[in-house]
Amino acid sequence: MSQLVLDKLKETFGAAILETHSEFGDDTAVVDPAKWKAIAQFLRDDPALDFDMPIDMCGVDYPNRLPRMEVVMHLYSLKKRHRVRLKARVGDEDMDGAELDSVVSIWAGFNWLEREVFDMSGVRFRGHPDLRRILMYPEFEGHPLQRTYPADRTQPLVSYRTEDEAGMPLNKLEPFGHDEGMPFGRLGPHPRAEDS
């Protein structure tokens, strides 16, 4: 039934719908980032689609692909009871050009979610009313959910006490090694940026 959503999208936007699939019943459309907002507007306003509820937005980083960052949006229609997943791929290897139009004017609920995607994955949203960090603190550098951000990097606001200051040996261990706890079955090398 909800194949309807993908058919309608293809019919209306043609070449802007780059690929579609329906794995596990989740209808997915990868769209042209330039048409991101227009497609979102259409999904909400078309009476047969009627996506009135913003569910989720997140970034998924593929550092070996271009464009690198995939922004994934989930929508739901309360009246038609169908869902759709919309994706746009943005940003080169240094995350330059990772920008999308904000959809806050269409669904108010994406306000915080877009801030979160900006904070965690580093995608900027054009026209967002208040694009600040939300989970991390303003002094934080980098975007932790990019896969090139090392998991063991710390950025304390107040630097750790040194042994000189303490006047005694602290025997402080690193939080964890960067490969610690990694299962053997992991694919590929662990991407690791040089520590600052």
Next chain:
Amino acid sequence: MEPLDIELEEGELELPAEPMHLNMGPSHPAMHGTVRMVLELSGETIARADVQVGYLHRGFEKMCERGTWAQVFPYVDRLNYVSPMLNNVGYALAVEKLCGIAVPDRCQWYRMALGELARISDHLTCDGAMAMELGAFTPFLWFIKAREMVWDILEEETGARLTHSFGRIGGMAEPPTPDFKKLCAAALPEILHVVEEGERLLLNNRIFLDRLENVGAISGPDAIALGWTGPCLRATGVSYDIRKVHPYLKYDEVDFDVPVGTKGDTLDRFLVRLGEIRQSKRIIEQAIARMADHGPVNCDDPRVVLPAKSEVYTTIEATIQHFKLIMEGAKVPAGEVYSYTEAGNGELGFYLVSDGSGTPYRVRIRPPCFQIVGGVAKLIEGRMLADIVPTFGSLNMIGGECDH
């Protein structure tokens, strides 16, 4: 003696003209420990509010990319720490959807019964804590007494009161204990009795009602546009419950109602939660009546389920299987899935991306209260400062899941 009060000529007294700024939280008793609200006050009225979250951010999603799929269970426990079982079940269902496996009927009923117990504990905590923040300490203790009975059952089943880590891909860690049904049947009427007593203390109290009624109201369309789900959305009159609309487990086979409110104010949210406690009781009763006493709990798929210990210690095949499942993790087929369940606060979604290895490529959680807290500013702007406490309390903000 001259009078001490100073005679002021007119025009001499200077009152500040700019609005007052007030920080509420992050360590304020009514802010649940982890939220900061920067308020611009005009008198006692809130002109603007900036709600800041993130004080409990622990890098949950980053951590998940380091371990195996099964090692995510302890993390999801700590997302919503008043109903961890619902998170366990939600994550297990998401991975099972990605693997294309189904668990036996007995496990589905068991998951439902445990999940609804967790929902009762979630709603009791929220309603009780809200009453306490308004000064009603006795009903809080009453509700916590009832919650303790729920936790006693969960402790008996899982060994832990709070962080159970009880879900597994393809089943549960342990089958139900022989006394599980008896414990539930004995505790449920008792819990309801205590809840009714606590309710009577509150709902006949004029002061309590005055502080809730018409406070923090939101309309249905506004709540939908903000992405609200769960009791907070149902309080506005929108009857959207994933257990009814998109049933999972065995929810389509049990009989229960969806309580809804009318005005979407704080009182409605309070009453919807109390109504859901009664519906959860009905669901648990049906689940334990239909759950088989014997039979497998885990599915028999050797790719994801650990072999029995008796075999691990006696046969080389089971030893190897155990070793590979622990050290490499269960291999989840490459792909992506979004799976959603009804948690205590609303739609709990997991968006999982697998690259076919034993480690998740990306685990994205959609915590229900992130969007709900995102709408708080809208609820309190233009209201009095004292209205923040009941409004915020009734939304059941859980720092663990909101801040990831």
